[in-house]
Amino acid sequence: MHGTLDLPALRRAADLVLASFDEADRSVELVWSTGARVRRQPLFGEPFDEELSLDPAHVRLERLNGGAPLLKVHDMGTLDAVIGSVVPGTARIENGRGLARVRFSDRAEVEPILADIRAGHLRAVSIGYQVHRFEISRPASGPELWRAVDWTPFEISAVPVGADLAAGFRSAEPLSPCVVVRPGAPSPATRTSMDETQTKPATPDVATAPAPDVARATATPPTPDTDALVARAQAAERERVGTIHDLAGRLGLERGFAEDLVRRGTGLDEARRLILDKVADASDRTRIFPQVTVPLGGRDERLLRREAVSTALLHRYSPTLFPLTDQAREYRGLSLLELAREFLTQAGVAVRGLSRDEIATRALHSTSDFPEVLSAVTAKTLRQAYEVYPRTFTPFCRQVLATDFKAMHRVQIGEAPQLLKVNEGGEFQRGTIGESKESYRIETYGRVVAITRQVLINDDLDAFTRIPAMYGTAIATLESDVVWGILTANAAMADGKALFHADHKNLAGTAAPPTVTAIGDARAAMAKQTGLDRKTVLNIRPSFLIVPAALELTAEQLVAQNLTPAKTSDIVPASIRTLTPIAEPRLDAASATAWYLAANPAQIDTLEYAYLEGQQGAYIETRNGFDVDGVEIKCRLDFGAKAIDWRGLYKNAGA
Known part of the structure; x- marks a missing residue:
């Protein structure tokens, strides 16, 4: 086989x-x-x-x-x-x-x-x-x-030691065969004397002539049994050498110790005992660090130091957003390379005599906390930039969580059936709820940010503060692009018709600017929207007036509470002044005049956006660099959005 x-x-x-x-x-x-x-x-x-x-x-x-x-x-x-x-x-x-x-x-x-x-x-x-x-x-x-x-x-x-711990080191000296002499065969001493005799020139001196038995042994070739014994002896010696080096390598012992056992001809049992004794002696030694970690107030000193250094670096990035704490003051003036040296010293790594490049390399690839600090600083700046970016769609949209990346089916639930009179002793009649399905799925977006040793050597703080902040802004921008793109694209719904369509009764027949009259007509159209049975009136009330940036001032003037009109005809009804204006510059690219009304998502579905469960917003993941010499920070967003119901939205193309 x-x-x-x-x-x-x-x-x-x-x-x-x-x-x-x-x-x-x-x-x-x-x-x-x-x-x-x-x-x-x-x-x-x-x-x-x-x-x-x-x-x-x-x-x-x-x-x-x-x-x-x-x-x-x-x-x-x-x-x-x-x-x-x-x-x-x-x-x-x-x-x-x-x-x-x-x-x-x-x-x-x-x-x-x-x-x-x-x-x-x-x-x-x-x-x-x-x-x-x-x-x-x-x-x-x-x-x-x-x-x-x-x-x-x-x-x-x-290599300093063997590259593969499972492979024993090979001696530079060739293995010598061990000849086993059987009764009647010449002894090793006799064989050696015979070889020396054969190398000397022949003389007529009878005293130097070999004995008859020795001569016969010399002339007789080795028997097959002797060859087998020699082969077995060679195999046993190879196994002894390989096993000794294998054990020493697996247990992290020095190569010279194993070589000494091989040269002395130490048997396997004795070699195992000596190797175990060597390991036991090494385990008794205590590693001494220049600092002692003591819990302070229930928290480990390493964690406190890590947070203090992170705060000091964030304060350099933005003093107003990240105020300096008392613990961070001692690290305020240190450069990145000086901080790397500090963390290496705390981890027990000798740094005296190391070059800037060696310090940077060891700090990024050692067991110190320095890579964790860099990752924390980068993650905080990215998260801070992501959270402060204005996402204007959140008031009129509904957020949900997706458990996986499969398509999510959202049921557009119709009105409940009307109640019917039940006579005495009569039966209750069954009714049905109409429904229409919309489906969408979340997608994954991401990039990788790298902090290299060049960043540390150059003390380039911007490389892992401002650049990650830019990525945070980019992630928030992506969310807004996806959601607002639904309104501007006016894509088809499950019934095959566009989101804003005359058949949906959510598109103004006559274009007009956002005036009291035009908004009143839009409010009336939304209030008269019916259920899926096309009979039940839903009486939807708009809560938001959505306009492009070009109409932001106009919208604010319409809903202003402190304006006193000069004449009665200019009075803005209280129902319009309760609208919340939302201005979004992405709408200008599609139309600088079109405006929208949107209902509160608690009353009826409008737009829905989803994150993967457990990873709302930007998700940050770090690891020691493999493709780059440093720390890699991955920014990931699992996000999706879809218009669920057209009845809570209304559009006017504007004048």
Whole structure:
């Protein structure tokens, strides 16, 4: 049985052979694999052993021999991460080991890395490889064995420790076979003396001639049983080395500790005991911070400090909107970079000697509270700008919440059936309520704002205060565009007719400016609107006079309460003065003369707008940047709107 899996690029540790360093061409020999068996722990399923076949027929060396890159810690995202390359044609397999020579770049930024390699501080390298074919078998005892019989190494990286904790480090020294001598076979000492004897030139001295038994042992080739014992000994040694490095890597121990256990020939049981002792010693150490967190008034000091710094930054943005508190005064004059240094120090990070760039980078990617402060400041400025933007549609529209993104069906409920007289002993007659359906759904709108390390270095406060505020205004503007666009577009309702239509009896037959007479005619038309049975009079009373910005002054004069007319004919009835004027400049783009009346949504449906439940208005979400080097802030709006009933609205095209 066989199948196909989609596997990512894998990594294994390897070693530099420092004795092979060549100063002339800045190159060094390295062992990129010994193929030893290592234990893999998948996210799901049981652990298995992985073994890389170093049969030359099973390894594709074209990419290494084509000058594969030498990287910094497997960083394949930037050109600066390339610190050298494999010398073309040097990748090879010898004596069960993968070897290659790499040459380092002449760039100045590579010199510190090269200096550490010369001094022996950097010894570890790791390979990235892709497996094309596994052969899986189940040994008599132990987990499954996944043997890679077709695989490609494609890059080599200089790393402080092995890149993959599940892969043990490989020693730069080749494994030596252990010969097991059976009775009647020559001992290791005899075999060594035989080899030395064979390397000396032959002399007629009889005393140096080998004994007959030794000569026969030398001439006799190893038996198949001996080959099997040697293979098993090699496999056991590979398992010992791989297991020691695997345990040490998983528990976060130093590479040198595992190498010392390997060199001393420590058995697996003893190695496990020593590794556990090492971990226990490390856990007993106490990490000391320069500050102690003490709850103040029931609140954690970290939270109080975070709020104080946020307030200080918001005060710099707008002193009138965000007054300075007593706790924030000590942070008032600090720059962004100084605040980043402060938070790193509070988190126990040593910052002495760090450059501005290093401080900014660590502040954005450490466990300090600084990214939280930046996110809070950005969110508050965006929310503040969103809330203060004038949304003139809210008085005459109804807000609802949507539980999902499916289409919402709104029933336009008709009038209740008229009550009929019930005679003594008679039955109550059943009636029906007419209905008409309107449907719409909410849509998602959003953008991402990024706070980069350049912002911190440049102390650019506007980048995460004014820019997010502009996004807050843009979100509120979008809501107004959607709602007012319903009136100006005059789209069709569920009956196939436009929102304002003569058949709906909500469109003036004669265009006129908003005068007492014209408004009186509109009020009368709304009052005479009938139910869906076309019989029941609804007596709808308008509450809002909606005009474009060009007619705002006219509307205000009509409803003014403190004007005394010069003559009786100019008196504005009290019923008109109770109207609330709403001026909206978006209406001017469609018509600078058209005006509208709208009923209170508590009396009858007019326009309806909806947010996703639990996320009313602008929703802010933050994370440490992945596409950018900094903090990303996502602004999202889930919003929709629709005209539900035409009977609560009236339009006059105006003169």
